Amino acid sequence: MHRVRAALRGAERLALDTAPLLQRAGISPLLLHDDGARVTPSQFARLVRVLYTATEDEFLGLAPRPSRLGTFAMMCYASIGCAELGGALRRGVRFYGLFPQGPDLDVETVDGTVRYTVHNHFPDDPDHFLSECLVVIWHRLSSWLVGRRIPLLWTEFAYEPPAHHAEYEAMFGCLPRFGAPVTRAAIDARWLRAPVVQDEASLEVLLRRSPTDLLSRRTWDTTVAEQVRHALVRALREGVRLPELGTVAARLAVSPATLRRRLRAEGTSFQSLKDAVRRDIALASLASGHEPIAQLALRLGFSEDTAFHRAFRRWTGTTPGAFRHEGPATATFGWETGRMGDWPERAGTMPEIERFRHTGLC
Structure with a gap:
């Protein structure tokens, strides 16, 4: 209750009636006089939101300005x-x-x-x-x-x-x-x-x-897999090639062996995550219809176009060109055929494509 009274101090200084503010947060004004009373975290969070609006101040009227x-x-x-x-x-x-x-x-x-x-x-x-x-x-x-x-x-x-x-x-x-x-x-x-x-x-x-x-x-x-995935996506967002396992392990302050072991415990691997990120971004780019396929392959770290085409056919059952011209109806996605192995999540659904399209990655 001490912290409730402290949070109200600015509203009181601004001559606001605090009783209705407390009621809107689900807190009885009668509790203010009970030093042993407590409120739930959600009630206190609601009170802070109410005070934001009432004081029109993210500092709740407690700062000089x-x-x-x-x-x-x-x-x-x-x-x-x-x-x-x-x-x-x-x-x-x-x-x-x-x-x-x-x-x-x-x-x-x-x-x-x-x-x-x-x-x-x-x-x-x-x-x-x-x-x-x-x-x-x-x-x-x-x-x-x-x-x-x-x-x-x-x-x-x-x-x-x-x-x-x-x-x-x-x-x-x-x-x-x-x-x-x-x-x-x-x-x-x-x-x-x-x-x-x-x-x-x-x-x-x-x-x-x-x-x-x-x-x-x-x-x-x-999860460790999510942290690795974020690191890979950020690298592409910044316009650099996908980092290797050692680089990602250093960013996460662990050894490469530890990173491999933790990913294995989560049922995945660095290569699977790398392929998943490549695939998601390839789908999003091809769906947008602007980036040349050769340029996309280079950006995703493939040494040559044919390697990208082989990987894309393995992921979807179709070619990059066919996917671009005919849409996802031509693709047989990995979760349907079981070819994705130890991927940690279903990648490449149309909502996922839309999510990557709006990240600025393509």
Whole structure:
């Protein structure tokens, strides 16, 4: 209940009636006076959304100046185009640095750790709610970007322990330190090289559910196969040839042998995933009808046109030219014939083709 009262502080400062706001979030106003009362994560997330709208401020009226609705979304769109987490974090910090009296954030690497610091002291936020939210959302957004839960090494806060200090370990997943010079948190610096595996489609889902997913301690663990697939797709999006297993393993901070073993445990292999990505993008490109077949073969890493034609016939039962001129009705897809072996998913359905068509890959 302390955090509910803290979240309402800005609305109260703006002279808004908080009782109907609480009711819209499914929270009884009578609970405000019960220090032992609790609300569910979904109720609290709804309250934050209600407060966004009521205050017209993503900082809930707790900062010297409001952050207009949509600012966080644009920061995410700016950051998601980066290849690695380090670039995404730096771009997010630069984005918020454009706004006067906005959050004064900093990301620096010290002694093998990445330290994310909130330098602001918000005078209208005596509960330090906004500062803590900035740390929470940065950390969980980082985990979402790379599709893996990033453990915090430590957190420290620029104030003395509050009455509810026992909750901080559950909230941040590590023991907190109070009375520090600034509020900040640290992760292992190796995470800076982790590939960003999300795209605009998955970001739109996150934003539709924001802040629920960022406040509910989601882990965003993805399978190793999904991480490999994202790395391969991103390489093609950036106009470079598909990386080999050793390169992808290095980006995922594992050895090639470990990557092979983990993919085998998930019922697939690096070559199968590579073929799946090649096939999906080939189908999407041929369906769009613009890219020359020889150029497509080269972009997909085939040494010659005949090798691409053999692979495409193996995947679909038809040739690239026939597929382009007559459409998918000519194809016999791998999941129908059983030729796909250990592919982890059904690739190449028409919805899948449409998904790749809108990624800018073709």
